[in-house]
Amino acid sequence: MFAVVLLCGILAPGSTAFLWLFPKFPYTQPMKYACHLFTLALLLTPPQREQTWTANIGQIRQASRMIPGPAPLRINVLKFAESRRAKKFSVKGAPDEPSVQARTVFQIMYADGYVMLDSGMDQQVHNFFGRGVAEPFDPEAAKQVERAVRGARAIIVTHEHGDHVAGVIHTPFGNELASKTILTRDQVQTLLTNPQMPEIKLTPEAASRYHIVDYEKYLPFAPGIVLIKAPGHTPGSQMVYVVLASGREYLFIGDIAWHMDGVRNLKGKDAPWIQEDETTLISQLSWLNGLSKSEKNLFIIASHDDEQRLDLIKPGILGSKLE
Ligand SMILES: [Zn+2]
Ligand SMILES: [Zn+2]
Numbered sequence: 001m002f003a004v005v006l007l008c009g010i011l012a013p014g015s016t017a018f019l020w021l022f023p024k025f026p027y028t029q030p031m032k033y034a035c036h037l038f039t040l041a042l043l044l045t046p047p048q049r050e051q052t053w054t055a056n057i058g059q060i061r062q063a064s065r066m067i068p069g070p071a072p073l074r075i076n077v078l079k080f081a082e083s084r085r086a087k088k089f090s091v092k093g094a095p096d097e098p099s100v101q102a103r104t105v106f107q108i109m110y111a112d113g114y115v116m117l118d119s120g121m122d123q124q125v126h127n128f129f130g131r132g133v134a135e136p137f138d139p140e141a142a143k144q145v146e147r148a149v150r151g152a153r154a155i156i157v158t159h160e161h162g163d164h165v166a167g168v169i170h171t172p173f174g175n176e177l178a179s180k181t182i183l184t185r186d187q188v189q190t191l192l193t194n195p196q197m198p199e200i201k202l203t204p205e206a207a208s209r210y211h212i213v214d215y216e217k218y219l220p221f222a223p224g225i226v227l228i229k230a231p232g233h234t235p236g237s238q239m240v241y242v243v244l245a246s247g248r249e250y251l252f253i254g255d256i257a258w259h260m261d262g263v264r265n266l267k268g269k270d271a272p273w274i275q276e277d278e279t280t281l282i283s284q285l286s287w288l289n290g291l292s293k294s295e296k297n298l299f300i301i302a303s304h305d306d307e308q309r310l311d312l313i314k315p316g317i318l319g320s321k322l323e
Pocket of ligand 2: 161163164255303304
């Protein structure tokens with residue numbers, strides 16, 4: 001009997017049909033009930049929906065107030081290199097026109113120190129991104145980035161790609177910087193096993209020098225700063241929410257979109273050389289798109305959008321120099 005019931009189960013949702021197909025089989029009453037039960041259970045089981053990514057701005061704001069202390073005062077940005085890539089790669093469906101991808105870092109200023117968001121990269125790592133083509137690299141700006149990361153109280157990174165993390169790995173100051181760099185376990189995992197380029201590969205011994213954190217969804221990091229888990233562009237990607245003492249809010253989205261048109265038009269990238277979890281990215285883009293409409297005091301900032309960088313520097317929403 002067990003075998004028949006099992007067969008019904010395997011054939012479900014056709015298990016009731018099984019009874020009709022083989023009416024001559026010597027079914028007992030319990031066997032019939034079991035077959036009908038399988039069909040019913042199957043019909044009542046809700047379809048398994050794919051888990052989509054989402055976040056809650058109210059919970060993020062609450063987390064930003066969890067660590068007591070004065071909030072940050074202002075935020076600076078510095079571009080130290082560029083990639084020249086047609087816009088069609090950054091935003092699916094965009095025209096095949098030239099576009100500049102800025103390589104940037106951000107500096108979150110408190111009254112008594114600052115936190116660096118992303119760490120820059122040296123010219124060798126920069127050359128990787130040109131894929132054989134020499135692209136602009138500003139050695140003077142790169143020096144300023146190096147000085148800023150060395151002077152920071154803490155360094156956090158949006159994700160484990162070379163243009164964001166190499167400044168704390170592929171540098172003569174690696175040891176000094178590791179002791180104040182916070183990496184997530186997912187970021188470290190990629191850097192150990194599948195780094196974007198050999199220069200940023202970590203050994204287990206090197207990894208142990210960094211502060212490695214793990215969290216489920218939101219991590220209150222400092223007064224006014226919250227890390228938001230957002231895998232998709234890379235396994236270790238996170239967004240960084242910052243609220244200043246003035247109440248102005250920022251959401252740094254790293255490379256979830258390379259250009260803000262991706263958020264505005266709900267379009268992913270179209271770059272065959274990167275591997276992303278596109279389904280998750282679309283959920284992230286749609287959350288960001290909703291925020292961009294409802295939260296007028298919140299500035300969503302994409303690391304590489306050069307037009308947005310200039311637009312935000314003009315009215316002083318971002319400072320144009322590192323301090
Ligand atoms: Zn990236
Ligand atoms: Zn990047």
